[in-house]
Amino acid sequence: MGRAALESIAQGGIGTSIDPLTRDTPDVYAGALKAIGPAWFRRRIVGIIPHKGLQKMKDVVDTATRKSVEIYEAKNQQGEEETSRQVAEGKDILNILMRANMAASKDDKLSEDELTAQMTCETLWLILPSYRIFLFAATDTTSNSMVRIFERLAQNEGIQSRLRTEVIKAQSAGRLSYDDLMRLPILDAVIRETLRVDPLANMVTRQPTKDVILPLSEPIQGTDGTLINEIPIARGTPIIIGALGSNKNKALWGEDALEWKPERWLSPLPSAVTEASIPGVYSNLMTFLAGSRACIGFKFSELEMKVILAVMLSTFKFELTDKPVVWNVASVRYPTVGTESTYAEMPMKVSLL
Numbered sequence: 001m002g003r004a005a006l007e008s009i010a011q012g013g014i015g016t017s018i019d020p021l022t023r024d025t026p027d028v029y030a031g032a033l034k035a036i037g038p039a040w041f042r043r044r045i046v047g048i049i050p051h052k053g054l055q056k057m058k059d060v061v062d063t064a065t066r067k068s069v070e071i072y073e074a075k076n077q078q079g080e081e082e083t084s085r086q087v088a089e090g091k092d093i094l095n096i097l098m099r100a101n102m103a104a105s106k107d108d109k110l111s112e113d114e115l116t117a118q119m120t121c122e123t124l125w126l127i128l129p130s131y132r133i134f135l136f137a138a139t140d141t142t143s144n145s146m147v148r149i150f151e152r153l154a155q156n157e158g159i160q161s162r163l164r165t166e167v168i169k170a171q172s173a174g175r176l177s178y179d180d181l182m183r184l185p186i187l188d189a190v191i192r193e194t195l196r197v198d199p200l201a202n203m204v205t206r207q208p209t210k211d212v213i214l215p216l217s218e219p220i221q222g223t224d225g226t227l228i229n230e231i232p233i234a235r236g237t238p239i240i241i242g243a244l245g246s247n248k249n250k251a252l253w254g255e256d257a258l259e260w261k262p263e264r265w266l267s268p269l270p271s272a273v274t275e276a277s278i279p280g281v282y283s284n285l286m287t288f289l290a291g292s293r294a295c296i297g298f299k300f301s302e303l304e305m306k307v308i309l310a311v312m313l314s315t316f317k318f319e320l321t322d323k324p325v326v327w328n329v330a331s332v333r334y335p336t337v338g339t340e341s342t343y344a345e346m347p348m349k350v351s352l353l
């Protein structure tokens with residue numbers, strides 16, 4: 001799933017193929033992208049510590065940087081005419097970025113380093129934790145959400161089979177177009193419900209730029225017995241936003257709010273949800289957050305998940321193994337086998353239909 005998500009954003013985002021999934025081992029760039037932090041910082045640290053793992057990290061960073069510069073230069077050499085032809089055809093985001101950069105005034109222009117940094121996650125990632133670049137933002141979030149969907153489908157064989165029937169029936173009329181995919185109700189419901197119950201980026205932080213009074217939807221009782229209806233928050237106070245507080249709120253979604261039930265999306269949502277003015281950009285959910293720094297890739301991610309699910313479910317059946325899978329809390333949650341391991345994996349029995 002990690003490789004599929006990276007290849008999707010590589011084609012759709014930077015107009016290049018990084019790892020077409022035709023080999024059994026991931027492309028070295030795919031692995032390299034997982035490294036976090038600015039290149040100069042990592043190189044300086046590893047330069048003074050002769051640890052084997054750290055030396056490997058140095059190679060990984062150098063590979064990611066070299067490959068990004070190659071892609072950028074190849075695009076740059078194709079000239080403005082070719083770039084604008086591709087952009088006119090609605091191709092990839094990097095082309096659009098490069099085109100906007102050509103047109104920008106001198107003061108607004110991004111340097112070549114900044115443009116390639118969009119592709120390598122290099123710039124300031126460690127120094128400014130709120131900085132996100134789309135290759136990073138687009139890979140683990142989508143791939144781990146996909147893994148969660150497959151896990152849910154493996155736990156709910158009945159829904160897996162209904163979804164497969166829906167997809168195969170639609171495919172019998174020929175290759176699925178964007179509109180065909182968007183019209184499949186169970187596919188849509190399975191994705192929405194998983195994104196509701198399992199928002200994987202669930203520890204996002206914000207800081208108010210001025211003093212604010214935060215109203216509470218329901219009063220809470222203080223230790224002295226008084227009811228508190230609002231909380232004053234001073235400018236600059238770091239706040240962790242818990243998407244689950246809204247996504248799984250029983251007062252909004254009903255008594256079964258904690259359960260994974262895709263069928264809730266097949267009939268109109270409770271009016272408590274639709275009237276609550278939840279600010280989330282997607283589907284009354286806080287999964288992709290809200291406001292001017294909300295996720296910009298939710299539609300991309302939704303389409304990608306639909307494509308992958310349709311392809312995989314019409315070919316394979318998914319079952320759980322008896323290995324104990326644990327979902328770890330992190331900036332993007334990820335599964336491991338047992339609590340000791342740090343290796344992200346979701347073992348599954350996958351059989352050909």
Ligand code: HEM
Pocket residue numbers: 009013130132133134137138139141142145199200201204205287288289292293294295296297298300301
């Ligand atoms: C299921 C998949 C995804 C989830 C759950 C998700 C969630 C989020 C969240 C919660 C944020 C806010 C982070 C913060 O402010 O700290 C965010 C930001 C962002 N996301 Fe996503 N995302 C997903 C997929 C994608 C994809 C596929 C792309 C690119 C095509 C993308 C691009 C971005 C970018 C560029 C930002 C930063 C926006 C900004 O700071 O202005 N995301 N995402």
